[in-house]
Structures are given as C-alpha cells and as structure tokens.
Amino acid sequence: MDFGLSEEQLLLEQTLRGFLADRVPITRVRALRDEDCPNDRAIWRALAELGMTGLLIPEANGGSDLSLLDAALVAQSLGHAVTPTPYLSSAIMLPIALRDLAGAEPAGWLNSIASGELTFGVAVTETFSVREGAGLALSGGKLSGKAMMALDSCSADQLLLAIDDDTLAVVRSGTAGLTQSRLSTIDSTRCLAELVLDAVTPEAVFEGAHDAIARMLDAGRIALAADTLGACEAMIEQAVVYAGQRKQFDRLIGSFQAVKHLCAEMIAELEPARSLLWYAAHSFDALPAEAPLMACHALAHISEIAREIASTSTQVHGGIGWTDEQNLHFWFKRIGVARHLLGGPEFLRGRAAELQQLTAAA
Amino acid sequence: MNLEYAERYQDFRLKVRAFLEAHKPDKSLLEAPPAERARWLTLQIEHGYWARTIPKAYGGHGAEPDLLETVIMDEEFNRAGTARGMMAQGPSMLVPTLLEHGTEEQKRRWIGPTLRGEILWCQGYSEPGSGSDLASLQTSAREDGDDFVINGQKIWTSSADTSQMMFLLVRTEPEATKHAGISYLLLSMDTPGIEVQPLRTMSGDLGENSFNQVFFSDVRVPQTSVVGNRGEGWKIANTTLKHERNSLNANAEGTLLRLMKLMHSETVNGVPAMASPVYRDRLMKLQARVLSMKHHGMRMLTCSLKHESPGVAGLVTKLQNCQLNFDIAALAIDVMGELGGLYDHTRYERDRGFWQVHSIFSLGLIIGGGTAQIQKNIISERGLALPREPKPAKA
Numbered sequence: 201m202d203f204g205l206s207e208e209q210l211l212l213e214q215t216l217r218g219f220l221a222d223r224v225p226i227t228r229v230r231a232l233r234d235e236d237c238p239n240d241r242a243i244w245r246a247l248a249e250l251g252m253t254g255l256l257i258p259e260a261n262g263g264s265d266l267s268l269l270d271a272a273l274v275a276q277s278l279g280h281a282v283t284p285t286p287y288l289s290s291a292i293m294l295p296i297a298l299r300d301l302a303g304a305e306p307a308g309w310l311n312s313i314a315s316g317e318l319t320f321g322v323a324v325t326e327t328f329s330v331r332e333g334a335g336l337a338l339s340g341g342k343l344s345g346k347a348m349m350a351l352d353s354c355s356a357d358q359l360l361l362a363i364d365d366d367t368l369a370v371v372r373s374g375t376a377g378l379t380q381s382r383l384s385t386i387d388s389t390r391c392l393a394e395l396v397l398d399a400v401t402p403e404a405v406f407e408g409a410h411d412a413i414a415r416m417l418d419a420g421r422i423a424l425a426a427d428t429l430g431a432c433e434a435m436i437e438q439a440v441v442y443a444g445q446r447k448q449f450d451r452l453i454g455s456f457q458a459v460k461h462l463c464a465e466m467i468a469e470l471e472p473a474r475s476l477l478w479y480a481a482h483s484f485d486a487l488p489a490e491a492p493l494m495a496c497h498a499l500a501h502i503s504e505i506a507r508e509i510a511s512t513s514t515q516v517h518g519g520i521g522w523t524d525e526q527n528l529h530f531w532f533k534r535i536g537v538a539r540h541l542l543g544g545p546e547f548l549r550g551r552a553a554e555l556q557q558l559t560a561a562a
Numbered sequence: 563m564n565l566e567y568a569e570r571y572q573d574f575r576l577k578v579r580a581f582l583e584a585h586k587p588d589k590s591l592l593e594a595p596p597a598e599r600a601r602w603l604t605l606q607i608e609h610g611y612w613a614r615t616i617p618k619a620y621g622g623h624g625a626e627p628d629l630l631e632t633v634i635m636d637e638e639f640n641r642a643g644t645a646r647g648m649m650a651q652g653p654s655m656l657v658p659t660l661l662e663h664g665t666e667e668q669k670r671r672w673i674g675p676t677l678r679g680e681i682l683w684c685q686g687y688s689e690p691g692s693g694s695d696l697a698s699l700q701t702s703a704r705e706d707g708d709d710f711v712i713n714g715q716k717i718w719t720s721s722a723d724t725s726q727m728m729f730l731l732v733r734t735e736p737e738a739t740k741h742a743g744i745s746y747l748l749l750s751m752d753t754p755g756i757e758v759q760p761l762r763t764m765s766g767d768l769g770e771n772s773f774n775q776v777f778f779s780d781v782r783v784p785q786t787s788v789v790g791n792r793g794e795g796w797k798i799a800n801t802t803l804k805h806e807r808n809s810l811n812a813n814a815e816g817t818l819l820r821l822m823k824l825m826h827s828e829t830v831n832g833v834p835a836m837a838s839p840v841y842r843d844r845l846m847k848l849q850a851r852v853l854s855m856k857h858h859g860m861r862m863l864t865c866s867l868k869h870e871s872p873g874v875a876g877l878v879t880k881l882q883n884c885q886l887n888f889d890i891a892a893l894a895i896d897v898m899g900e901l902g903g904l905y906d907h908t909r910y911e912r913d914r915g916f917w918q919v920h921s922i923f924s925l926g927l928i929i930g931g932g933t934a935q936i937q938k939n940i941i942s943e944r945g946l947a948l949p950r951e952p953k954p955a956k957a
C-alpha cells in the first residue's frame with residue numbers, strides 16, 4: 201500500500217516538464233495561435249520520441265502499456281505548459297477505446313500513434329450533450345449528420361466518431377462528404393471543430409462499443425481534469441512569484457494578507473484535488489468499478505476550483521494580468537474551455553448522483 | 563500507487579471486525595464511567611487497535627507502524643460507529659509530545675494511564691490577551707527552591723472542569739525574549755491555588771466539550787514537571803499543535819453518509835430532499851470534497867511513513883477539513899428547512915439534534931487550534947515562502 205507517485209512516475213514528469221520548458225515555451229504556444237490548427241506535428245513527434253504517446257498502447261503495438269495515472273501525469277504537465285497537442289484525443293481516448301474493442305486493430309493505428317506518425321480527432325460530445333441539432337446516423341453503410349466540438353480533428357489523419365452510445369466509427373480525414381470547420385474558442389491552445397458528414401464511407405464501424413465508449417469517456421474526463429489541474433498549478437506558481445516581486449506602498453504585495461491569503465486559498469484547494477485526481481486515475485486501472493464515479497467527481501471538482509484559481513491568480517497580477525502580453529490568459533482560457541468539453545460540472549454531478557442511484561427517489 | 567490489500571491485511575480486517583462485533587460497547591466513551599472506559603481502552607490496546615505503535619514499556623501495544631493497518635482500523639471502527647481509542651487532548655497532543663521530548667520517567671508515568679483514559683488532560687495555552695499571538699502569554703512561573711510558583715490565567719480551556727491534569731505554557735524567564743522565555747509544564751488540577759470557572763458556550767448545554775477559565779494563584783509545581791528544557795516550551799508547543807492539527811481530521815466520510823440518509827428520509831411537500839436536483843447537486847459537491855480530503859489523508863500518511871516532507875500540501879489539511887465539516891452540517895440544516903433550527907431535544911428534532919451541534923462544533927474547530935486566518939498565514943509564509951507581515955515600527 202502506497203498512496204503516492206513512484207520514482208518512475210516522478211522521473212517521467214520531470215523529463216517531460218524539462219522538455220516542455222525547453223521546446224514548447226510560452227513564446228512557441230503564442231506563435232502557434234496564429235496557425236490554422238495549433239496542434240504542431242513537430243511537438244507530437246517529439247512527444248512520441250520521448251515515449252509519451254504510447255503510454256496506454258500495448259507493448260505488442262509499440263507502446264509501453266502503462267497505467268492511466270502515468271498518462272494523466274503527462275496530461276497534467278501539458279496543461280501546466282498549455283501545450284497545444286492532440287494528446288487527450290490521440291494518446292488517451294483513442295487507445296482506451298481501441299484497446300477495449302477486440303480485434304479492432306487491423307490498420308496499425310495504435311502502432312502509428314505510439315511512433316508519432318498518426319493522430320486522431322475524437323468526436324463524442326453528442327453522447328452526453330446534443331446542441332444545434334447535432335447527431336450522426338449510419339444508413340446503408342454511410343455516415344451522415346453533424347458532430348460538435350470534435351477534439352483535435354483539424355490536423356488529424358483519422359477521426360473517431362461516436363454515432364450513439366453503442367457504436368463507434370473511424371473516418372479518414374479528407375474523405376469525400378466530410379467537411380470540417382474549426383470552431384475558434386477563446387482557448388487558442390486547443391483545436392475544436394464542427395464535423396459535417398454527408399454520406400461518408402467510414403473506414404471501420406464498431407458495434408457493441410458501449411463499454412469502450414464509456415471507458416474512453418472516463419479516461420478522457422480524468423485526463424482533462426489532470427490538464428486543468430496542471431494549468432492551475434502554473435497559475436498559482438505565477439501568482440506566488442509575482443506576489444514576491446511586485447511592490448506597492450513600499451511593500452511586496454505578497455506581504456499583504458489580502459494577497460497572501462488568496463495564494464493560500466488557491467493552494468489549499470489544489471493539493472487535496474491532486475490527491476483526488478491520483479485516486480481517480482489509479483481507480484481506472486486498479487478499481488474499474490469505481491472509475492466512472494471518480495471520473496465525474498474529479499473533473500467536476502477540479503473544474504470548479506480551477507475557475508476560482510484562474511480568476512484569483514489573474515487578480516493577484518492586477519492590470520498586467522489582464523493583458524495579452526503577460527500570457528496568463530493562455531492558462532485562464534485553457535481552464536475555461538476545458539470546463540465544458542467532456543461534460544460540465546453540473547452535468548457530471550448529475551451523473552455522479554445517477555451512478556449512485558440517488559436519483560431513483562425522484 | 564498501490565492500494566491493494568495483501569491477504570494478511572484482509573485477514574487483519576476480518577480480525578478487527580470480529581473484535582468489534584464481540585466487544586463494541588454501546589455507550590459513547592465520554593459518557594461511560596471511568597472504570598468502564600479504561601476497560602474498553604485497555605482491551606483495545608491489548609489487541610493492538612489503540613496505541614498500536616507506542617512502546618509496550620509506556621503502556622502501548624508495541625507494534626511496528628503500518629499505514630494499512632491504521633487505515634483498516636479506522637475504516638472498521640468508523641463502520642461500526644464507534645471511536646477508536648479516545649479522541650481527547652491527552653492521547654492526541656500530549657502523548658506524541660512526551661514521546662518526542664519527555665524524560666524516560668515522564669513517559670513511563672504519564673503515557674499509559676493517558677492512553678487508558680484513566681487520566682484526562684486539558685490544554686492550558688490560550689490566555690485572555692494571548693490567542694493567535696500565543697507567544698505573548700503572561701502566566702508566570704517563578705522559580706522557588708525546587709518548585710515553580712504559577713500565577714495568571716488561562717481561558718478557552720476545553721474540559722478543564724473534568725480533567726485531572728493540564729499541560730500548559732508559562733513564562734519562566736521573564737527577562738528572555740518573547741519566544742525564549744516559555745516553558746511547557748505538566749500540572750495536576752488538584753493542586754491548591756487553581757480555580758476553574760466554566761463558561762457557557764454557544765452550543766448551550768449540549769456541547770460535548772466544556773469551555774473554561776482557569777485561574778492560578780501561587781500554584782506550586784515541582785521543577786521536574788517541565789517537559790524538555792526550561793525555556794524551550796515554544797518549540798515543544800509547536801510539536802503539540804502539529805499533532806493537534808493532524809488529529810482534527812474528523813470523519814467527514816461518516817458524516818456525509820449520515821447526511822445522505824437524512825436526505826432520503828427528509829421530505830418537503832411529500833418529496834424527499836434527495837429527489838431535489840438542487841440539494842443533490844450540493845451533496846455531490848460535498849462528496850467530491852470529502853473524497854479529496856480522504857485521499858489527501860492517505861497521501862499525507864504515506865509521506866509520513868516514508869519520512870518524506872509533504873511540503874505545502876501538509877499545511878492545508880486543518881483549514882480544508884474544518885470548513886468541509888461545517889459545510890456538510892450546513893446542507894443538512896438547509897435540507898431540514900424550518901425544522902433545521904430545532905434544538906434541545908424539542909419535538910420533531912432530527913438525529914437527536916446532531917446537526918446543529920455538529921455545525922457549532924465545526925465552527926469551533928475552525929477557530930480553535932489556530933484560526934483559519936492563522937492557517938492561511940502559515941500556508942502562505944511557510945508553504946509558499948511569501949514575505950511575512952512587516953513588524954510595526956516601534957513608537
């Protein structure tokens with residue numbers, strides 16, 4: 201029994217954070233916001249070289265077959281560095297879905313993800329939230345309809361689509377009948393798009409994929425919570441550094457209790473949430489019966505504390521925090537958009553209650 | 563990360579469970595007569611469910627520390643709805659302090675009876691003029707032959723009226739600087755010259771812990787009652803406070819289950835509270851916080867067993883847990899609506915008035931043992947290395 205990270209996990213985190221500080225500093229993130237899609241292939245390939253893209257992929261497919269906790273630590277570091285990369289979709293959700301579908305791997309997709317040659321967009325929003333009349337239907341082997349807020353699809357090679365909560369399909373980017381339009385959000389570090397399909401021929405269709413979809417969503421929620429937690433860490437670090445440098449009234453602002461207590465409140469929320477995240481990620485592999493509930497709670501709770509932290513850190517910076525130049529807004533916006541990507545807090549708490557049969561009374 | 567329970571732990575759990583089924587008393591410990599309480603605690607120590615890792619020579623069970631065993635014991639005692647050992651100032655604050663700083667003689671004399679609940683202790687730190695700024699305390703202990711002679715006043719002293727002993731802070735070196743003049747003493751409450759005056763608390767007569775003022779006039783105590791060295795009381799008190807903060811880790815998980823039961827049974831307009839999406843949403847928010855603090859506790863325990871510093875994470879526990887307990891009680895009271903204020907075993911009162919008592923008690927814990935604001939000072943200054951408040955210029 202050991203509730204903590206292993207030496208290997210700490211090393212993985214250290215390696216990755218070193219790499220990101222060096223190769224994807226905030227100036228690079230800033231430059232990428234002007235691209236059509238911020239998901240830079242060079243970053244993805246470098247992550248693959250570090251072995252990061254294959255963490256959840258079986259060894260037989262060139263991965264290292266590690267646990268979701270390992271992958272969540274990567275997601276957390278990527279959030280910490282606001283790195284634009286299709287890690288959530290391609291290195292977490294896609295492998296979990298394919299791993300769970302027996303015989304789903306004819307095309308060597310997993311191998312190509314582990315090696316960094318391939319990325320996948322993932323469209324699952326409609327399994328929990330339908331807006332703007334979105335939804336997909338399969339008829340006579342052809343796919344039609346619309347999917348909203350597809351993750352990382354713009355520069356992806358393949359797309360994984362949930363048609364309903366029991367059916368998945370893979371569609372190649374650029375296939376006839378598929379139109380993608382990027383939906384710009386305030387968060388320039390994450391690629392989100394609308395997909396419109398008009399009689400598209402899928403590469404593959406997986407029926408009876410209910411469990412695969414559910415597992416993919418759980419893993420995605422835990423990883424997204426990790427991304428947000430990492431972004432929170434970075435915002436707190438910046439606030440503390442700033443409070444220790446900026447002077448007003450001949451004093452460092454960090455010596456004002458009004459300011460230092462804001463910092464204390466942020467870290468007091470963050471640290472227990474980190475423990476919750478570790479447990480949720482650990483449960484995914486070790487205690488799978490608990491994972492759906494833990495995924496909902498981890499993402500809902502971390503999204504809630506993150507909104508406060510994002511706002512508080514910005515306030516500690518005063519006016520400069522509100523500028524483009526200070527860069528703080530990259531984290532603020534990553535946190536803000538992530539809050540609703542795989543289900544917002546209210547939805548997730550409703551789901552958490554359902555999972556415990558607490559709604560039966562209604 | 564490995565939370566698997568090896569087979570020997572599964573056996574251990576079954577043993578604890580069987581023990582509880584066979585022996586669990588039906589009265590709460592503090593209500594039980596002292597002899598009964600001592601019997602139950604002694605039985606727990608013999609079986610190793612209380613004072614498990616404290617050396618046999620001092621009245622403990624003498625086992626090696628084992629995190630999982632601790633977790634299992636806590637879980638099983640909680641499940642059985644009974645306290646493991648005794649949550650009181652003696653075992654949770656004085657015993658660890660004596661183990662760390664006491665003389666061999668002090669350890670042999672005090673630890674065993676304290677663990678068995680034969681001696682109850684109160685903590686004499688706060689004074690009317692010295693609360694958060696504890697080091698400014700004025701109660702003096704003047705050297706006189708082999709004794710100290712104590713004069714002054716303590717306040718907010720929980721359970722002073724029912725305790726046999728007090729551990730307290732006094733100023734022994736009036737010439738020394740603020741922090742350096744303080745000593746940590748052990749004092750019998752029977753000593754002539756001590757007067758205890760109970761204070762009524764905001765919970766009225768229902769609160770389990772009494773609140774008191776204690777006056778000292780020419781109270782004699784042998785100099786051998788000092789723990790650690792003379793003048794080092796401040797340092798030693800800080801270890802005690804650390805243990806106090808660790809022990810303020812109330813069982814929020816059990817309280818949340820109780821709240822869920824209430825939400826199923828409590829109805830308004832014929833509809834159970836649990837059927838209300840609004841209350842349910844608040845419940846789920848609290849459940850996520852309870853889960854966070856539960857796993858945070860496991861993380862902190864892992865750190866202490868590995869002798870690793872948890873860093874700033876170790877400083878946030880008291881602040882977060884106390885507020886969480888208050889918020890759980892707040893939802894329970896809201897769910898009961900206009901009946902939530904019932905008190906004093908009035909008709910229609912739910913859960914024998916537990917929720918108002920719990921609410922008021924939790925509020926006390928937010929203040930006691932270092933207020934929330936003081937916790938935030940500690941977190942930001944020690945944990946985040948933010949600059950300290952500048953001292954006001956001397957006039």
Ligand SMILES: Cc1cc2nc3c(=O)[nH]c(=O)nc-3n(C[C@H](O)[C@H](O)[C@H](O)COP(=O)(O)OP(=O)(O)OC[C@H]3O[C@@H](n4cnc5c(N)ncnc54)[C@H](O)[C@@H]3O)c2cc1C
Nearest residue numbers: 685686687688693694718719720926929930931932933935
């Ligand atoms: C339920 C309960 C049980 C207790 N049991 C005991 C006991 O057994 N033995 C014992 O010795 N004491 C006990 N106490 C006393 C407790 O330790 C003190 O009440 C506490 O330390 C605060 O001191 P104070 O009451 O003098 O308040 P003050 O220190 O006067 O504080 C008043 C307000 O000012 C704020 N404040 C003070 N200094 C600062 C600062 N530097 N920065 C920011 N804010 C500040 C505080 O946070 C608080 O909000 C108990 C208290 C309670 C509520």
